[in-house]
Structure formats: C-alpha cells, structure tokens
Amino acid sequence: MRLERGYFRIRDLLFGAETSLANGVLTVNRDELTRVLLKEDENTQVASLTLEIVKPGEDARIVHVLDTIQPGVKVEGEGEFMPGQLCDPAIVGTGKTHLFANLAVMECAELPWAGKSALLYARDAIVDMVGPAAAYSPFSETFNLVLRMTMKDGASDVEYDESVRHAGIRCARYLARLLKDRAPEETECFDFDTPVDPTLPRVAYVTQCQNQGTYSNTFLYGKDVGNIVPVSLSPTEVMDGCIVSGNYVWPCFKIPSFLQANLPVVMELSRKHGRSLDFVGVVFDRGHNNSHFEKQRIANLAASQVRKLGADGVVISWEGGGNAATDAMLTLQTCEKWGIKAVAFTFEFGGPDGTEGVLLVDDVPEAKFLVSGGSIEKPTLIPRVKRVAGGDALRLRKETGGEPEPADIERRLDNITPFYCGGNQSGIGRLAGVGY
C-alpha cells in the first residue's frame, strides 16, 4: 500500500460567523456545529453540548476527557478516514489523506460510572495545559476543540458510549472537510509497494489494545474487538484511522484515537522503511483475555502473525495495566521461542522514587529488553488554574463513588493514573531516562 499524508498546522482556533480556514486560522461557527452534533444525530443520548476552545499554553485544565480525535479526510483512495465509523468499513491506507496536525477534537462528559470498585468505578481524566502535569499529555500542545457534554437519563451504557463517540466523529468530519480541496504545507509519503533491499532487517509491530466491555472498548473498522483473532494490518491502514478508541478506564494508559492513527512506533518504523529496515506490518490484537488459556491462545496467534510476516524482530506494546501485561509478555515469549527478537514497552510501579517493591506486573525470562514508559506512582502537584473546560468538577475518589470536588484548585495527586496518556506505553511522552 502507498499513502500520502498532507498535514495542516493551525496558528489559531476561534469561534466566528462562518466555519472557515484562512491563513492558518480555523474559525468555527459554534451554532452550526452544535446543530450538526445534536439535531442531526437522531440517536443521540447527549442532553446538552457546549463547544469550548482550549489553546496551548493557556492557564487551563480539561476534565472528564474521554476520546480525542484528529480531524482527517480522505482525498484520494478507497474509504473514509476512520472507516466503519458512521460510514462503510472500506479498507483504507491507499491514496491521499489530509489531516490537521495540531488540532484535536475532545469528547468530555461524565459517564454514569456504575460501581465503587473494579473496572467501572467513577474516575476522571485530566489534561493540564500548564504546570508540571502538562508534559504528561501530548494534548497540552494541541489546539483543543472540547465537546462538553451532559447525557440524558435512562439510556444504556452502550448508547452513551456510542453517542459520545459519534459526536466526536461528526465534529472531526465537519472540520476535516475544510481540508479536502486544499494543498497541504507539508506532506509525507509512505510507500509499502516498492520492494526494498532484501538484506534489511525485517521488523514487525504488535499493538495490543484494551477491550473489557463498554467504556473499555476499542473498535476496528467500526466494530468492537471483543472476539478478535490477531490480525495483520498495513501501517498505512492504521494511519488512516481504522482503530478507534472507546476506552475510558485508566486515563494514563489510554491510547486515544488521535494516537491510534499516529502510533509512534508505526510512524517511526514507517519513516525508516526501505532505509534502515523493512517494516513488514502491524499485528493488532487485544489484551485482557480472561484466563491463562485465552491469554496463551491469543499470544500464540499474534506471534504466529508476526512469524507469517517474516519478521526477524518485533516491537510489542500494549494499552492498559497489569492484566494486559501478561498477554503481551506471553506474545514476546512465543516470538523469542521462535527466534524472533522481541522488545516491549511497559509502564513501571516502584513508588515515588521508582525503586520500591515490584516494578513490573509480569515479565518472562525471554524479556531481555524493555522500554520504560515511566512510573505511574509519581506524586504530582497540579496548580490552581484560571479556567476549567470539559466539566465543572473532578471525580477522583472511588471510595465515595466519585463525589465531585473542585477542579480548578491546587492539588497533590498521589500517582499519575488520572493524567490523560501519562503512563502511556505507545511510545509518546517527554520522559527521559537515566542509566545506572
């Protein structure tokens, strides 16, 4: 497959009379867009929707962050950007795609979290635009169009989940159509059709998503991947948004749709393809399989896809916490057993200074090389901010069922789990390492 990506970087984001893009300034007609998101979605369970703009460097905090989407549009080639989401599940990854490089559509809402324990206890996801926590999230550097939503009463979790996602996707499509007939400032071409030097090392990437039911889902070509068998995808398909996130648990580990379409390992290996290596493909599967048997089965099938791609080496990463580490480690183990060199990304525990107790949830003797995504047990002081977007309150204490607390005040958080993408294992972040 061959894909050309055209990028558009904006200088400013404003509300105004007409939705337009001129000289790098994106103006959004708030009323029109609100109508598109609410009135034109006949199935929506969104009761109210307010559009808010949050800019890089602003003294602001965004709360209740669910998914974050990059607006993109197919200009040439089959299908639509984010195929299968309110459109046909046509196979993407060829032709041309235009994207806003630094604009993010952010879905923000309080979900009706059901429990006080386990997976679905009330929790919050924070993006700080300033202060020490800003570096935890790549979205402190983007212009963010926030969809601040409240939900109607009496709908099911599946309906809330769908409504939130559809609002984000409709919004992204509404903005991305502005890019359809324009010449991008910057383009990148990813050519997987032309044969490469056969002596180059052959490298595959396994990306394992989170999937544990509604609010903890990932979608491939428009359908949740609960029963997925590991599948190999072209890197360009992934760049065209065939993986969409519906995962709102563990904000620090979450890989939002924006990142799913720009997975750092996919981008880096694609840029090196034909030069220093041969990127043979992406294997996509899910973690959090329930039993040891199911974990080993999926790990074996994922490794089998890697072997079929003819890889000499493989990079593995996973979304989610402990449970999913086992699925990934078993995948690594099977690859190594078959002579395929494997390396994985992982978060760490280790207490405030990184040395306490057990550092990893799981590991196998074959895991000789691991890349740290950082410790999730660092305490962080977040400052008082002038403005809060996305909602009014923070819900951080699961013991009280997520009792709302002021969101704008200075506060010390014991660990980084509420910071959106803060313990992410996909390879983003500004962490530096020290060898000792």
Next chain:
Amino acid sequence: MQKEAERAGIPTALITAIPSVAKSVGVSRIVTGGGIPYPVGNPSLPRDREIEFRKRLVEKALEAISTEVKEPTVFNVSL
C-alpha cells in the same frame, strides 16, 4: 501473605487466573483457576460442570499443599 505463611512453616497453594505472574513473584504452588473475573469458577460452564470444576480446583489445591516443591510449580485441572 503466602510467603509469610510459608516462612512460618505452613504450606500454601494459590488459585490464580494468571499463573505467570504468580511464577515470576515466586509463589511456591500455583493452581490455574478459571479466569480473572472468576478465579475459582467459570460461569460459562453449565451449572453441574461448574460445581465439578470448583471441586477439582479445591481438591487440586489440597493435593498441591501435600506436595513437596523446590521451585514455583503450576498445578492444572481439567475444565
């Protein structure tokens, strides 16, 4: 908990859905359970078979604590 009990001379067995984690932290006797949401059962089985499965898990755990082990050892039961 298990390590402390063993240090006091009481043999232990852990029924767990993820034996690999138990192995890597050095648990002595590991019995592979049903699944993460249901380590000592399996609700996808018909009722009678599930009761039988639970019984086998407990019996296997008892067998495990009667067995001398030198390193982390996994005991399995059939579904």
